[in-house]
Amino acid sequence: PAKRATGHGKNLWVEFVALAMETKAINLGQGMPDFGPPQHLIDALCDCSQEAKNNQYTRSQGHVRLVTALANMYSRLMGRQLNPMTDVVVSMGAYSILSHAINAFLEEGDEIILVEPFFDCYQPMAKIAGAKTVFVPLRPQGQYAGHSKDWVLDPGELEAAFSPKTKMIIVNNPNNPLGKLFTTEELTVVAELCKRYDVICLMDEVYEWLTYSGTKHVRMATLPGMWERTITVGSAGKTFSATGWKMGWGIGPEHLVKHMQTMHANTGYCYPTLLQEAVARALEVETARLGQPDCYFTQLAVDTERKRDEIAEVLREVGLEPIIPDSGYFMMADTTPLGIKFDSGNDEPYDFQFTKWMTREKGVATIPPSAFFSPANKHLVEKFVRFCFIKDDATLQAAYAKLREWA
Ligand code: PMP
Ligand code: GLN
Numbered sequence: 540p541a542k543r544a545t546g547h548g549k550n551l552w553v554e555f556v557a558l559a560m561e562t563k564a565i566n567l568g569q570g571m572p573d574f575g576p577p578q579h580l581i582d583a584l585c586d587c588s589q590e591a592k593n594n595q596y597t598r599s600q601g602h603v604r605l606v607t608a609l610a611n612m613y614s615r616l617m618g619r620q621l622n623p624m625t626d627v628v629v630s631m632g633a634y635s636i637l638s639h640a641i642n643a644f645l646e647e648g649d650e651i652i653l654v655e656p657f658f659d660c661y662q663p664m665a666k667i668a669g670a671k672t673v674f675v676p677l678r679p680q681g682q683y684a685g686h687s688k689d690w691v692l693d694p695g696e697l698e699a700a701f702s703p704k705t706k707m708i709i710v711n712n713p714n715n716p717l718g719k720l721f722t723t724e725e726l727t728v729v730a731e732l733c734k735r736y737d738v739i740c741l742m743d744e745v746y747e748w749l750t751y752s753g754t755k756h757v758r759m760a761t762l763p764g765m766w767e768r769t770i771t772v773g774s775a776g777k778t779f780s781a782t783g784w785k786m787g788w789g790i791g792p793e794h795l796v797k798h799m800q801t802m803h804a805n806t807g808y809c810y811p812t813l814l815q816e817a818v819a820r821a822l823e824v825e826t827a828r829l830g831q832p833d834c835y836f837t838q839l840a841v842d843t844e845r846k847r848d849e850i851a852e853v854l855r856e857v858g859l860e861p862i863i864p865d866s867g868y869f870m871m872a873d874t875t876p877l878g879i880k881f882d883s884g885n886d887e888p889y890d891f892q893f894t895k896w897m898t899r900e901k902g903v904a905t906i907p908p909s910a911f912f913s914p915a916n917k918h919l920v921e922k923f924v925r926f927c928f929i930k931d932d933a934t935l936q937a938a939y940a941k942l943r944e945w946a
Contacts, residue, residue: 543666543667543669546666547662547663547666551659551906551910552569555568555569555894555898555904555906556568556569558895558898558899558904559898559904562898562899562902562904563902564898564899564902564903564904565902565903565904565934565937565938565941566904566934567903567904567905567926567927567928567930567934567935567938568894568898568904568905568906568927569906569927570715570782570868570869570927570929571776571782571783571927571929572780572782572929572930573930573931573934574780574930574931575780575781576779576780576781577779577780577821577835579820579821579824580779580781580817580818580820580821583816583817583818583820583821584813584814584817586820587813587816587817587820588813592812593812593813593816594812594813595812596808596809596812597809597812597815598809599800599803599804599808599809600624600627600628600629600800600803600804601623601627601628601629601788601810601815602629602809602810602812602815602816602819603623604815604816604819604820605629605815605816605818605819605822606623606624606627606629607623607819608818608819608820608822608823608826609623609627609629609773609788609790609822610622610623610626610627611623611822611823611826612822612825612826612829613627613771613790615826615829616758617758617760617761617766617790618761619761619766621790622793625793625796625797626790626791626792626793626796627788627789627790627796628788628789628796628799628800628803629786629787629788629803629810629815630787630788630789630799630803630807630810631785631786631787631807631810632774632776632785632786632787633743633745633772633773633774633776633777633787634660634785634787635787635803635806635807636770636772636787636788636789636799637660637661637664637709637741637743637772637787638660638664638667638802639789639799639802639803639806640707640739640741640770640772640789640795640799641661641664641665641667641668641670641707641741642664642667642668642802643795643798643799643801643802644706644707644739644795644798645665645668645669645670645706645707646668646669646670646706647668647669647670648669648670648671648704649668649669649670649671649704649705649706649707650670650671650672650673650702650704650705650706651665651670651671651672651673651705651706651707651708651709652672652673652674652675652700652701652705652707652708652709652738653665653672653673653674653675653708653709653913654675654676654677654692654708654709654710654711655674655675655676655677655911655912655913655916655919656676656677656711656714656715656716656717656908656911656912656920657674657709657711657911657912658711658715658743658911659910659911661709670706670707671704672913673700673702673705674700674912674913674915674916675692675693675696675697675700676692676912676916676919677690677691677692677714677717677719678690678691678692678693678919679919683860683873684862685860685861685862685863686862686863686865687714687717687718687719687720687862687863687864687865687866688719688720688722688865689862690717690719690862691725692725692728692729694728697728697729697732698732701732701735701736701738702736703736705736705738706738706739707738707739707740707741708729708732708733708738708739708740708741709741709742709743710726710729710740710741710742710743710759711742711743712726712742712743712744712756712757712759713744713746713747713749713750713756713864713865713866713867714866714867715745715746715867715869715911716867716869716871716906716908716911716925717862717864717867717869717871718862718863718864718865718866718867718869718870718871719864719865719866720750720754720755720756720865720866721757722757723757723762726757726759726762727762729759730759730762730763730764730765733765733768734764734765734768737768738768739768739769739770739795740759740765740768740769740770741769741770741772742758742759742760742769742770742771742772743772744756744758744771744772744773745772745773745774745776745777745778745787746777746866746867746868747773747777747778748777748778748836748839748840749777749839749840749843749866749867749868750840750865750866751840751843751844751847751864751865751866752844752865754865754866756866758771759771760790760791766791766792767792767794768795769791770789770790770791770795770796770799771789771790771791772787772788772789772790773787773788773789773790774786774787774788775787775788775814775818778836779818779821779835780839780929784814784818786810786814786815786818843868843928843929846928846929846930846932846935847863847864847868847870847928849928849935850870850926850928850935850939851863851870853939853942853943854870854872854926854942856943857942857943857946858876858877858946859872859873859874859876859877859946860872860873860875860876861873862923868927868928868929869925869926869927869928870925870926870928871908871920871923871924871925871926872923872924872926873922873923874890874893874922874923874924875922877946879893879896881893881896888907888909888917888921889921889922890907890908890909890920890921890922890923890924891907891909891910893907893922893924894906894907894924897924901941901942901944901945902941903938903941903942905924905925905926905927906924906925906927907924907925908920908923908924908925909921909923
């Protein structure tokens with residue numbers, strides 16, 4: 540194999556999805572709902588499949604009806620008029636959008652800053668591009684840092700990570716797995732450094748609609764001087780609870796997006812037409828009722844917030860210490876109070892041993908959060924596990940019963 544295909548053969552999701560399937564554990568691991576998308580999306584898919592042209596190739600950069608719907612929605616969200624033809628690119632999941640951005644802008648030896656915890660795929664993507672990764676962690680402040688907002692960047696540490704070689708920084712807001720939502724002040728610190736060092740800001744905002752307790756998602760692209768250097772990444776999978784559709788989009792200025800369109804045109808050409816047509820129709824419906832109680836995005840957030848509060852209570856009841864997330868659909872919880880020990884001969888991080896043991900022996904699958912940190916910073920979360928709580932209430936109740944049995 541080529542060098543770029545080696546060194547990252549072990550994939551967290553491949554391993555943990557297989558384990559959950561093999562053990563038939565209740566799966567609060569991989570981040571996805573176990574319920575379906577809104578009915579109008581399914582109906583749109585069925586309807587549009589009847590039309591011949593929707594079963595053929597479409598425009599490479601993005602199906603016209605979809606990029607138009609996306610440009611309309613994000614024009615409203617970002618308070619600027621977007622051009623659907625030049626400012627949008629659609630590809631296979633947020634994964635491909637991230638990959639196109641990294642490969643379009645990073646040369647061998649360039650530096651890319653990853654804010655930790657980072658979604659794990661950023662690291663192999665940077666490596667494939669030949670870039671050097673530089674890590675800056677969110678660090679807990681306060682006694683137990685029992686809330687996602689207690690995890691903060693140290694501005695001095697962040698600044699020290701920037702160098703003349705820095706080409707890009709990736710910030711995941713809302714953050715997976717912490718559920719942290721960055722404040723305007725926190726984003727401004729990042730923005731000022733990006734401008735000073737002429738760095739592209741790749742914002743992974745796939746959980747943009749899932750914010751709780753009246754908090755607000757602030758978009759980096761709306762900060763002064765940041766539209767020109769920001770690529771915003773979104774996902775139909777997260778937006779419509781349809782992770783299997785694997786549709787992602789990148790939003791940004793023409794001078795950046797055109798290079799991602801080039802990467803996309805020459806690696807996959809176009810994303811499936813049917814799915815783009817259906818998502819376009821569904822976005823038209825939801826954009827018309829944005830912010831209203833009957834908007835799917837509003838409803839999903841309300842429902843998921845209730846699940847967040849419930850799982851937090853159960854985790855506390857069984858002796859774990861959760862970090863309450865402001866956003867997203869994951870909850871980290873400290874397992875230290877349970878005092879469970881493993882064979883000292885195993886050199887895997889504690890959270891890997893814990894999650895595998897809990898999946899096998901206790902029937903509840905979760906994800907080890909140290910996978911989202913560089914080796915030097917894994918210790919920050921090594922005693923934690925990540926629960927995904929965007930599940931049917933019956934699934935959650937079954938998982939709670941298992942937890943109550945043993946923890
Ligand atoms: N970014 C983050 C932070 C994620 O959690 C995920 C997982 N869905 C992705 C990107 C990838 O999204 P997609 O399924 O659209 O490729
Ligand atoms: N983003 C989801 C998670 O964090 C799923 C990732 C994946 O399946 N590759 O769990």
